[in-house]
Amino acid sequence: MIRSATPSDVPVISRLIRALAEYEKLTHVVTLREEELREHLFGDRPYAEVVLAEEAGQVVGFALFFHNYSTFLSKPGLYLEDLFVLPEHRGRGHGKALLSHLAKLAVERGCGRFEWSVLDWNTPAIEFYESFGAEMQREWKLFRLTGEALQRFARAV
Template sequence: MPDSHAIRLRPAVPADVPAILELIRGLAEYERLAHEMVATAADLEAALFGPRPAAEVVLAECDGHVAGFALFFVSFSTFLGRPGLYLEDLFVRPDFRGRGIGRRLMTRLAALAVERGYGRFEWSVLDWNRPAIDFYRSLGARPMDGWTVQRVDGEALRALAARAGG
């Protein structure tokens, strides 16, 4: 493996979908959530490169190998009256860790947020993931104490939607 100067970041293209799917599987295993990973290549192709892309991906390559990725999308702050960048997933393959790839991905996303005039850059982290929390603190991130993520999905989402009526 080469040193960090051989790391290249680039936007993903449709041909990268299989590699992105593999990275997502690696992340799901790391987060102990492999049982929840049901996305397919077709799902990602439509979501990332369809007529209305829902997210973007920056890939990190090292010596021609895909080493990691950041998947993000636009959020919006009503209080700021401006969009924000929301990082959904950040993952570096274990054999490429310790080379500054995660830091490079995070600084690239921060730069994109600033270039695009966004008011914030946010993400969630699992509360047991101390290495990630420590890494994010080293970047200047701060926890949003007092906020808890809420989710409605699966059958509960369908049931809630059914209440919409006409």
């Protein structure tokens, strides 16, 4: 079953984010604070949304997403920031159900695109995405400013 997250789900979302970071070998960059996550998901100005996958009443996976915008299409898009299913619950259709749910949301909301990124070493995920028709965009490279570089550039004239 897929359902929208509620404020009471923040602790489980936090645990799933930490499990995702462990899977991606990125625990050293996690600075997650539940109070901030709650505010960013459910506050006066939500920045993202979360849907949860449940099995037998237990949350086993999540997808965190938000809207972006395509100037060329002149339409909103839906961007999947994170998708994660606990390893012991993989292979049971939860990941596909989460993605299908988001695809339906994108269509219902008039989005022209549904996009996400994947780590280049994550072959199982790449093969999974390609299995239902998703295409890797090889011509685009992702750029990112964080930490001190972001602060320094924000101060630039």
